Amino acid sequence: xxxxITIQGKTYRVTREDILQAAKSQSPxxxxxYYVELNGKRYPVKQLLRIATGTTKFFHSSSARxxxxxxxxxxxxx
Numbered sequence: 001x002x003x004x005i006t007i008q009g010k011t012y013r014v015t016r017e018d019i020l021q022a023a024k025s026q027s028p029x030x031x032x033x034y035y036v037e038l039n040g041k042r043y044p045v046k047q048l049l050r051i052a053t054g055t056t057k058f059f060h061s062s063s064a065r066x067x068x069x070x071x072x073x074x075x076x077x078x
Contacts, residue, residue: 003070005053005063012053016071022051034061036073045075 002015023038028047035042045064050056065075 001071003067005067007055007059008057014052018052019048022048034065034075034077
């Protein structure tokens with residue numbers, strides 16, 4: 001399963017596996033509002049998307065939530 005997101009003019013292809021690998025590669029950061037729980041850990045939605053795409057550019061959490069929802073992750077709020 002795959003989706004795309006455009007962040008500041010650059011388009012990224014993101015798969016469910018990309019997100020799962022992102023969660024394996026780093027510890028969760030502090031959650032401000034939205035998160036996805038993977039392997040018993042809560043990850044901020046922006047952290048997962050940032051790692052999966054490799055971007056350091058600014059984007060809104062609504063964009064991350066949309067991508068994660070399209071990839072069938074259960075996005076929750078604190």
